[in-house]
Amino acid sequence: MALGIPVGYSKEVLREEYAIPGWGMAYVIGLALLIECLALLTIGLVRPWGERMPRWVPFFGGRDVPPRAALIPATFGTVALTAIIAVVMLQVLIGVKDDGHLSGTSSTVMVLCYLPAFLWGPLLGLVTYSYRRRHRHLL
Numbered sequence: 001m002a003l004g005i006p007v008g009y010s011k012e013v014l015r016e017e018y019a020i021p022g023w024g025m026a027y028v029i030g031l032a033l034l035i036e037c038l039a040l041l042t043i044g045l046v047r048p049w050g051e052r053m054p055r056w057v058p059f060f061g062g063r064d065v066p067p068r069a070a071l072i073p074a075t076f077g078t079v080a081l082t083a084i085i086a087v088v089m090l091q092v093l094i095g096v097k098d099d100g101h102l103s104g105t106s107s108t109v110m111v112l113c114y115l116p117a118f119l120w121g122p123l124l125g126l127v128t129y130s131y132r133r134r135h136r137h138l139l
Contacts, residue, residue, distance in 0.1 A: 002028035008106025038077070042124055045074060045131040067135040074128040082121030089114065 001007050002025045006014060014020040020028070044050030050070060055061040089111070132139075 002032070008110065039120075042074075042127060045070060045127045050131070051135075067131070067138045071128065071132055071135075071139075074124065074131065078121055078125040078128055080121075081124060085114075085117050085121060089118070 001009075001014070001018070001020065004014070004021050004025070009018075014024075015022075018024040018028075044065075051065055053060045053063050053065060
């Protein structure tokens with residue numbers, strides 16, 4: 001979509017509603033990069049660099065990460081992700097239009113591709129709970 005490929009939308013809908021081509025391309029790419037960075041932060045809940053900042057990080061390198069500094073954003077992320085993904089998927093499933101928007105096969109393919117995203121919030125919750133159990137003596 002960020003490259004201007006219709007992916008099930010009409011070219012008019014991409015241009016008018018998503019500004020593709022145009023600033024919408026940068027938005028989609030930026031959003032994808034942000035999501036990837038946030039997903040990689042989840043790994044910090046199960047890896048040593050989530051307990052002690054790597055030495056190469058300016059100002060904070062080598063310092064212990066306070067457990068609350070990981071738990072609070074991870075808990076918020078769990079709730080937010082679960083709610084956001086549920087709302088977006090419901091909008092896709094309920095709000096499908098036939099006027100150049102996703103419909104039929106395109107809608108089905110998109111839903112199937114994004115279906116694993118439903119697990120992201122609950123799995124983040126489980127990893128957060130595990131992190132809390134391992135660090136409860138520091139809280």
